[in-house]
Amino acid sequence: MGFYKFLLSRVISFVLVVFIGITTVFFVPRFMPSDPVEAMIGKMTANQAFMEPEAIITLRETLNESFGLEGSIWDQYVGFVKRVIVTQDFGPSLASYPNPVNELIAKALPWTMGLLLVSTIIAWLIGNVVGLLAGFLKDKSYSKAMEAVSIMIYPIPYYILALVLIMLLSYIYPIFPLSATFQGEGFSWEHIKSVVYNSILPALSMILVGTGWWVISMKTLSSGIAEEDYVQFARLKGLSERKIMTKYVLPNAALPQVTMLALQIGTIFNGALITEILFGYPGIGTLIYTGILQADYNLIMGTITLSIIAVAMATFIVDFLYPFIDPRVRYK
């Protein structure tokens, strides 16, 4: 019975959290001083010599309809919630009309996912290895040095590191490009090469910061576990230090780290926002930024809603799976 009660309360809070998030996202852009439809009509009439007043009125109506800006704010809100839940369609983009928002997101998503998945996983792997060594061999001078380096790098914001890397590797030693430009298309060798080349610098800035965090948390975990009784027992049994580290300490310290990794992957959308903007990387971050600069309601709401649902989903799944992974935790 405890389990179903737990599941039900998790589901209810998931729904509520997503609902409140979506509501906030809906109302905030409505307070924008600029009216996107008027701005677009202005752009059109500026390009054409003359437009009939009647034509402008019909144009305004069509635009209002296709952007879901018709009726009272309440009607718009109900329509928005319905669209998000029933059709998952965010309508056309206002700035690059008539491309649908879903298509723009679908185009940008693989870039962000690729960049962040790769850099998160690399940081996780390096950070855990270094952290395990630093925690288990905490009296060795090199493990102290590794910890000191990660403590110095971790607190620095990732966009500051990005700026330092740009300074070092794009100006002083111009190895990498200043802003992303891609050659070729599809699965050609040329294209893949240019994608990797352009992604190294933004990825590096996030790997550096990420690694520091994983080192610190893994070090804390593993040095705590290394003092537990069963580790002492293994030592008395005469097992090698290496075996104790990999078979006794690692599995227990890895549990929370896996959970944290899952949570991090859920928050991937916001992860690289400023980095993407600084490097001109064509991902979700740059998309949100252009959407906001151009007062593109549909685009803003589409991207932020997606990110809210992803984070809420990740929290939900982690909460739910945790007792399966770690037997010490019970549903309550």
Next chain:
Amino acid sequence: MKHWNFRLKLGVFLLSIFIILGFIVPFFYQGNPIEWGTYLKNVKPNKEHIFGTTSLGQDTFWLLAKSIQNSFIIGIIVAFFATLIGVLLGLWAGFKGGIIDRIITVMTDSFIVIPSLPILILLGSLMQGKASLFMIAFVLIIFNWPWPARQLRSMALSLSERDFISTAIFSGQNTLKIIVKEIFPFVAGWSVANFVNTILVAIGSESGLAVIGMSSNEKATLGTMIYWANQHQAMLSERWWWIGSPVVAIALIFIALFLVMTGYQQYSALRRGK
């Protein structure tokens, strides 16, 4: 000073350098450090201008001092109010339980789930780079109270099971008094660490926004300094003192705050005899 560890010492030392730079050094400067054209433009660091001057004709050193001041003011205001609101709501929720707890929990969870950075960028663009520093601080408070609230709720949950709390309830004390007098002393150490951490987060968010031109562009903060330097191609034209000084300052301030936070945690653990 007995339990002061190396981290705490180094952190406090670094931090005090920046506090002096931000809050005492500006007194020695007559005039407005952000005013354009006060000096010759693009002067390299020399005796008169130890950090050189910017392409806008400001002295980089005085501008940096003023920027550090403003960044710290934002950080401290946000950290104070976010911690205060978070601690009170979190303790209240954990202690009272029931419907109040449910409402506060759902609110904190929703605010944690909403990605704050895109919304901050959105609000920044709403105000078109002309927001006042207090407006930015206000928005940052809204996004930073849920973390302490969530943590302290769980602390209050376990604390409220203790005997002395029941004694306090049965002796008829009111809730606010119990929270402030009986429960708060137990979480005070954690709140200090959280306060320092929130300063760090707030300075980071503001400068992040400012770097892309979404904060108070006309005010001097570390982030807007980077923004203007970027706008004037400081890197391309090798005016490294202009872009370099705020970048290095932010990095060092963050390291200092982090050292103080973790050092303080070690310090209070030692004082408790662990």
